[in-house]
Amino acid sequence: MPELPEVETIVKGLKKEIIGKKIIEVLINCEMIIAYPDIEDFIKEINNRVIFDIYRRGKYILFKLDGSKIMVIHLRMTGKLLIKNSSDNIDKHTHIIFKFDDKNELRFNNIRKFGRVYLINDDEWENAGGLNKLGPEPLSKEFTLKKFKEALSSRKAKIKALLLNQKFLAGMGNIYTDESLHEAGIKPDRRADMLKDVEIERLFYAIKKLLKEGIQYGGTSFSDYVNAIGEKGSFQHKLKVYQREGEKCLRCDHKIIKDKIAGRSSYYCSHCQN
DNA sequence: CGAGGTACCTGACAGC
DNA sequence: TGCTGTCAGGTACCTC
Numbered sequence: 001m002p003e004l005p006e007v008e009t010i011v012k013g014l015k016k017e018i019i020g021k022k023i024i025e026v027l028i029n030c031e032m033i034i035a036y037p038d039i040e041d042f043i044k045e046i047n048n049r050v051i052f053d054i055y056r057r058g059k060y061i062l063f064k065l066d067g068s069k070i071m072v073i074h075l076r077m078t079g080k081l082l083i084k085n086s087s088d089n090i091d092k093h094t095h096i097i098f099k100f101d102d103k104n105e106l107r108f109n110n111i112r113k114f115g116r117v118y119l120i121n122d123d124e125w126e127n128a129g130g131l132n133k134l135g136p137e138p139l140s141k142e143f144t145l146k147k148f149k150e151a152l153s154s155r156k157a158k159i160k161a162l163l164l165n166q167k168f169l170a171g172m173g174n175i176y177t178d179e180s181l182h183e184a185g186i187k188p189d190r191r192a193d194m195l196k197d198v199e200i201e202r203l204f205y206a207i208k209k210l211l212k213e214g215i216q217y218g219g220t221s222f223s224d225y226v227n228a229i230g231e232k233g234s235f236q237h238k239l240k241v242y243q244r245e246g247e248k249c250l251r252c253d254h255k256i257i258k259d260k261i262a263g264r265s266s267y268y269c270s271h272c273q274n
Numbered sequence: 275c276g277a278g279g280t281a282c283c284t285g286a287c288a289g290c
Numbered sequence: 291t292g293c294t295g296t297c298a299g300g301t302a303c304c305t306c
Contacts, residue, residue, distance in 0.1 A: 003299065032282090059300080076300045078284080093284085112283045114300065130301080157276060166301080173299055222299070223286080242299095263278070265297080 002075050004059060004138070004171030005214025006225050006233065010081055011056045013228030014106075017083045021100040022050045023065075030095035033108070035116040036127045042119050045069065046098075058134045058170030072118040072128040073108070079115035082107045083228050111224070134170040138207050143169075145204045152192045152200060159195065159203075160188035161262035172207070175220055175242045178267050180206040182241045182251075187273045188261045213238065241267040 002010065026043055028034060034042050049065040056062070061081070063071040073081065078093075086103045096108040096117065108115065118128040125132035136143040155162055162168050163177045172180070181188050183206035186199055195203070219225055219233030222243070226232055240250050244267060245258035254271030 006299080074300085076282095077298070078300095110283095111285070112298090112300095114282065116301095155275090161276085164300090175299060220299075225299070264300095 002059065002079070002219065002225055003173030003176050003214070004056075004211055005176070005217075005235065006219035006227075007056050007059050007061060007075070007171075008215050009219045009227045009233060010075075011054055011061055014054045014061070014081065014083070017228065018100065018104070018106060019051055019054060021102065021104065022048060023098050024048065024101050025099040027097040027099070028095070030110075030113060032113060033095050033110065033115055033117055035129065036118045036120065042117075045119055046071065057131065057137070058166055059173070060129070060131050060134075068122045070120050070122055070128075072120065072131060074116050074129055075110070076112070076114035076116070078111040078224060080107075080109040080224070080226060081228055082109060082226075082230060130166060133167050135166060135168045136170065138169055138171055138211055145201060148204050149197065149200050152195060155192040157192055158189050158262050159186060159192050160264070160266060162192050163207075164262060164264065169207075171211070174264050174266075175239070176207075176210050176214060178242045179239060180210045182268060182273060183210060185273055188259075188266045188268055241269060243267065 023046055026046055028039060031039055049067065049069060051063055051065060053064040054061065059074060061073045065071060084105050084107050086099065086105055091109055093111045094107045094109045098106040116129060120127050151168065160177055160181065163172045180203060184199060184202040186203060214220060214235045217233055217235035217238060218227060220235040221232035222236060241256050244256045247256050249256055249269040249272060252269060252272040254269055256267055257270045259266050
């Protein structure tokens with residue numbers, strides 16, 4: 001469900017609410033979500049840790065704990081992290097509850113159970129899913145037009161597939177990929193190494209723009225995305241192609257097409273994306 | 275390396 | 291009402 005702007009929004013909310021809190025108990029209702037280490041060690045190791053800091057890398061959320069421990073959470077498709085009071089009703093799909101020493105709780109809610117939680121030492125990044133293999137952060141200074149051009153020039157994959165590939169670029173998902181390609185006037189099935197310089201430039205700035213706007217609007221909420229305190233985002237009102245099949249392109253009036261590209265449903269304008 | 279398929283899981287929705 | 295099929299914001303894994 002969440003892409004970079006949604007995860008960023010969730011992290012902002014978490015930072016405001018739970019930095020400095022101590023985890024005094026963890027309840028696990030769905031063991032498959034704990035990916036590393038095994039359940040017993042996870043519970044033993046996380047108990048009584050204080051949350052020093054929370055930050056984002058790609059679509060991963062990292063909780064820096066005392067004792068050089070880091071808890072890593074990936075929400076995948078339907079994951080939510082919600083700050084609740086211990087007296088609040090517990091939703092059916094709440095699979096993990098982190099209890100703090102002040103009656104507050106962090107609840108991991110995850111309808112489809114695809115999300116994963118890892119607890120690692122700060123020198124074992126290889127045990128946190130694909131975290132250590134992520135590509136550059138698209139909003140960082142390290143992600144430059146020059147590097148983007150170079151990286152694309154040797155790739156024969158479809159540009160859509162490449163933008164979704166987290167090892168190539170961290171944080172883009174189906175929505176922001178389609179929106180960026182529309183903004184840049186590029187059809188999603190174009191070969192990366194065949195893009196012209198001017199197109200790459202447009203795409204580069206489109207990615208940064210769309211991600212920043214997504215963050216500004218608190219993310220995109222279709223069915224179930226909410227931030228850490230349960231609020232919806234509003235970027236769904238700003239989307240120009242995603243989920244607008246059959247409607248008119250807001251730039252050129254032609255029809256928005258829905259097609260399967262790179263294994264994902266893809267929305268693009270039949271006229272102004274080439 | 276890359277394409278294309280499957281799998282993981284649950285719920286919403288369309289069509290019959 | 292209820293069954294069946296399809297789809298969903300993500301990623302890992304498999305084969306070719």
